[in-house]
Amino acid sequence: MTDRIRQVTMEDLDRVTQVEAVCFPPAEAAGKEAFRARIEGFPESFFVAEKDGAIIGFINGAVTDERTIRDAMFEDASLHDPEGCYQSIFGLDVAPEWQHRGIAGELMRHMIKDARRRGCKGLILTCKDRLIGFYERFGYKSLGVSASVHGGAVWYDMILEFSE
Ligand SMILES: CC(C)(COP(=O)(O)OP(=O)(O)OC[C@H]1O[C@@H](n2cnc3c(N)ncnc32)[C@H](O)[C@@H]1OP(=O)(O)O)[C@@H](O)C(=O)NCCC(=O)NCCS
Numbered sequence: 383m384t385d386r387i388r389q390v391t392m393e394d395l396d397r398v399t400q401v402e403a404v405c406f407p408p409a410e411a412a413g414k415e416a417f418r419a420r421i422e423g424f425p426e427s428f429f430v431a432e433k434d435g436a437i438i439g440f441i442n443g444a445v446t447d448e449r450t451i452r453d454a455m456f457e458d459a460s461l462h463d464p465e466g467c468y469q470s471i472f473g474l475d476v477a478p479e480w481q482h483r484g485i486a487g488e489l490m491r492h493m494i495k496d497a498r499r500r501g502c503k504g505l506i507l508t509c510k511d512r513l514i515g516f517y518e519r520f521g522y523k524s525l526g527v528s529a530s531v532h533g534g535a536v537w538y539d540m541i542l543e544f545s546e
Contacts (some may be wrong), residue, residue, distance in 0.1 A: 384431040384485055387492045390421050390440065394430055397437045405475040410533035412473065416457060420444075420472070423459030427469055427496070431476075431489055439476035441489040443507070445469055450539045451508050453530050468541075469497035471507035490520055494542065504543035514538055 390398065398421075399414045406412075412420075420428060420442055428442035444455055444462035451470050455461045471493065476485045497505055508528045509517055517540050518524075525539040 383483075384438070384488055385433050385435075387429050387431050387489060390425055390428040390430050390442070392418075392421055394437060394440075395421060398430065398440055401437065401440065401475050401477050402473065404478060407533065410535065412456065416459075419459035424462045424464075426500075427493070429489060429492055429496075431485055433480070438480040439474075439485050439489055441471060441474045441493050443470035443472040443493075443505075445502065446506075449506060449541060450525065450528065451506055451530065453532050456532060467503040469493065469500075469502045469505045471505060474507075486516075487520075494520060498544060502544075504541060506539070506541050508532070508537040508539055510535060511538060514540070 395414065395417055398417050402411045424444050427445060429440060430437045431439040444459065445466040446455065446463055446468055447466040449468065455470065456472055474486055474489060494505060507517065508530050514524055520542060522540040522542045525541055528537040528539040530537040
């Protein structure tokens, strides 16, 4: 269990970058400047999980009218459209020593609840095949192989649409 989940601030930049670097291979990890742009661009959909005052995980993504994530969105925070219908998930990270305790689930449920509160129609993400089952538990459905070639990997498009 996290102590709390709160909105990101620019003071979190170094720690967030550090957690990303241990969670993803270099070709896939977002760097400090990408995180700076995301924190500036869409702090309202960027949340960190804290334990004893330290950040142990986070979730973030821009809002868009598109039903799938395009690679350009990862690098260009200005594509964030606050009036868009779908909350995207660019990244869900939990520091390795805190994994397997339900922290990612807490972060995802927080993001889903918040997107619903803001009036979004649903959420979208891309993931590797091994995590499709993990996201299906929250109500996401696979749309098949994504056009994304991010980091040279094969990704799947997933979407969760609110029923009302
Ligand atoms: C994926 C990730 C966010 C899960 O974090 P977590 O806090 O351990 O997740 P939870 O405890 O809420 O859920 C864990 C369950 O999800 C599933 N799961 C998590 N990671 C998995 C993986 N790599 N492969 C298969 N299933 C996985 C398992 O069912 C797991 O159950 P277990 O803990 O009994 O093994 C974390 O492993 C991580 O940061 N990985 C590196 C970055 C990444 O791949 N992020 C997702 C893509 S954006």
